[in-house]
Structures are given as C-alpha cells and as structure tokens.
Amino acid sequence: EPEVTQTPSHQVTQMGQEVILRCVPISNHLYFYWYRQILGQKVEFLVSFYNNEISEKSEIFDDQFSVERPDGSNFTLKIRSTKLEDSAMYFCASRGYSGANVLTFGAGSRLTVL
Amino acid sequence: DQQVKQNSPSLSVQEGRISILNCDYTNSMFDYFLWYKKYPAEGPTFLISISSIKDKNEDGRFTVFLNKSAKHLSLHIVPSQPGDSAVYFCAASWGSARQLTFGSGTQLTVLP
Numbered sequence: 235e236p237e238v239t240q241t242p243s244h245q246v247t248q249m250g251q252e253v254i255l256r257c258v259p260i261s262n263h264l265y266f267y268w269y270r271q272i273l274g275q276k277v278e279f280l281v282s283f284y285n286n287e288i289s290e291k292s293e294i295f296d297d298q299f300s301v302e303r304p305d306g307s308n309f310t311l312k313i314r315s316t317k318l319e320d321s322a323m324y325f326c327a328s329r330g331y332s333g334a335n336v337l338t339f340g341a342g343s344r345l346t347v348l
Numbered sequence: 349d350q351q352v353k354q355n356s357p358s359l360s361v362q363e364g365r366i367s368i369l370n371c372d373y374t375n376s377m378f379d380y381f382l383w384y385k386k387y388p389a390e391g392p393t394f395l396i397s398i399s400s401i402k403d404k405n406e407d408g409r410f411t412v413f414l415n416k417s418a419k420h421l422s423l424h425i426v427p428s429q430p431g432d433s434a435v436y437f438c439a440a441s442w443g444s445a446r447q448l449t450f451g452s453g454t455q456l457t458v459l460p
Contacts, residue, residue, distance in 0.1 A: 277450040290445040339391035
C-alpha cells in the first residue's frame with residue numbers, strides 16, 4: 235500500500251538552530267500538508283500546499299516556518315530559528331485529487347528543541 | 349477555538365461489546381467527517397468517513413453516524429477487539445484545501 239515517508243524520525247536540536255523536516259508524499263498525490271502535535275495536545279494544522287504554492291496556513295505557521303517542494307518527490311518543512319515550544323511531532327500528509335477527502339499521514343518526525 | 353470536540357478523553361470496554369466514541373462540531377461549513385486511529389509513535393491512520401449528505405456509513409465492524417441538526421457524530425465499533433485499543437481522532441473538513449480540523453482524541457481501551 236502506498237505510504238507517506240518522513241525523515242528524520244527524531245531530531246534533537248539546539249534552540250535557535252534551523253531544522254528541515256522531509257517528507258515523500260504518495261507519488262500521484264497533488265495536495266500536501268504539515269500538521270504538528272505537541273505532547274498531550276491535539277493534532278494541529280500548519281499548512282497546505284498545492285501547485286507549488288501555499289493554499290492555506292494557520293496562525294501557527296508564522297515567518298519562522300516555510301515549506302518547499304524542491305523536486306518532484308520531496309516536500310519539506312523548514313523552521314528557521316527553533317524555539318523550545320517548537321518541540322512536537324510533525325506529521326506530513328498528502329491527498330490525491332481535488333475530489334478526494336482522505337489525507338494519508340506519515341509516521342511523523344519528532345523534534346526536540348533543547 | 350475548538351471547532352471539533354471530543355469530550356471523553358478515555359473509554360474502556362470489554363472485548364466483544366460495543367464501543368461508542370462521540371464527537372461534536374460547531375462549524376456549519378464542515379461537509380466531510382473522518383475518523384482516524386492512532387497508535388503511539390505512529391501517524392494517524394484513516395478508519396472511516398462520512399459526507400454531510402449522509403447520516404450513516406458502515407464498513408465492517410465500524411459504523412459512523414452523523415446528526416447534522418445536533419452537529420454530532422459517533423463511531424460505533426462492534427464487536428470491539430483488543431487490537432482496537434488506540435487513540436481515536438474525529439476530524440472534519442471543508443473548502444478547497446480540505447485541511448482537517450481534529451478533535452482532541454479519545455483513548456479507547458478494549459479489555460480482554
């Protein structure tokens with residue numbers, strides 16, 4: 235079964251450092267998303283991406299965050315200067331076509347900011 | 349801003365019995381509702397969904413009911429099995445981007 239792949243599975247970084255989280259969505263999917271889950275809290279929407287541009291973003295997705303699809307397969311989330319409160323599980327998801335409603339999620343990348 | 353609410357953080361049921369997980373929403377624009385299951389250290393896995401034009405959708409042991417007038421949906425699992433023990437998230441979507449708004453989750457424990 236096709237799956238969304240995320241790397242790294244766990245990253246530890248110092249506050250103020252830049253972090254890039256990588257995702258390989260399902261190959262024929264067109265819509266891409268990043269979510270995060272802070273420990274003990276709900277899964278929160280960060281950003282959606284379609285046709286090489288951001289289609290929606292939440293208030294969490296401020297100037298410290300950026301997304302990119304650098305080639306035909308990868309979808310990345312960059313945090314420019316990490317803060318302690320950025321520690322969370324980050325989930326990538328993808329969706330096939332405009333009429334589809336189900337998002338397929340990756341296993342997540344755990345980010346720990348010290 | 350809790351547009352999707354799951355008021356029960358946990359639920360325990362005996363194996364073989366019915367599990368009923370509840371979810372309420374406030375945004376009338378939502379037109380599609382989904383249930384995801386999540387194990388620790390894994391991503392959410394899609395379980396079952398329902399369009400706002402329907403009131404019931406069934407898939408094997410899983411049935412989702414939607415009451416639009418009450419802005420309420422529920423997931424029924426019959427019969428419950430120990431492997432069903434996980435966190436269950438209710439989610440809703442609308443608009444062209446179809447991003448999901450999640451509830452806070454319910455930890456289901458099925459006791460053997």
